[in-house]
Amino acid sequence: MFTAAIKKSTICVCQISPVLAATMAKNVSFITGSELLSLKERSNVAIVDVRDDERSHDGHIAGSLHFASDTFQDRIPNLVQAAKGKDTLVFHCALSQVRGPKCARRFADYLAEGKVDAGIKNIMVLERGYNGWEASGKPVCRCRGSTCKGGC
Numbered sequence: 218m219f220t221a222a223i224k225k226s227t228i229c230v231c232q233i234s235p236v237l238a239a240t241m242a243k244n245v246s247f248i249t250g251s252e253l254l255s256l257k258e259r260s261n262v263a264i265v266d267v268r269d270d271e272r273s274h275d276g277h278i279a280g281s282l283h284f285a286s287d288t289f290q291d292r293i294p295n296l297v298q299a300a301k302g303k304d305t306l307v308f309h310c311a312l313s314q315v316r317g318p319k320c321a322r323r324f325a326d327y328l329a330e331g332k333v334d335a336g337i338k339n340i341m342v343l344e345r346g347y348n349g350w351e352a353s354g355k356p357v358c359r360c361r362g363s364t365c366k367g368g369c
């Protein structure tokens with residue numbers, strides 16, 4: 218388990234910059250996998266996977282929405298629609314070091330502009346991302362549909 222996590226993390230050499238960390242602290246917070254596992258049973262929580270191609274060959278968290286980081290900015294209004302009725306959004310990428318926090322921040326900025334009243338109160342990032350989630354033995358879904366129904 219531990220070995221797998223080390224091996225996977227060597228793929229990514231990116232580090233979160235202190236500047237980004239400082240700006241993020243304003244209204245984006247981190248959540249651990251265990252916290253998310255208990256939180257995700259609530260109907261007002263949406264999980265947003267911003268990985269790019271990896272999602273199609275690795276698994277994903279059941280019921281998560283997919284908004285790839287490379288087209289994220291343009292699709293923010295679609296995400297607002299998809300997250301209707303939710304008040305908590307949890308973002309993640311593979312490791313949640315760069316793409317996950319960046320997209321969460323962009324989404325927070327979009328809401329801060331006040332053009333839409335999305336009713337979203339909490340924007341969070343899953344610590345250690347999908348790789349950490351899977352490495353710690355949490356349930357994963359491997360369905361192939363573009364929209365995960367979450368029942369797999």
Ligand SMILES: [Zn+2]
Nearest residue numbers: 358359360365
């Ligand atoms: Zn699925």
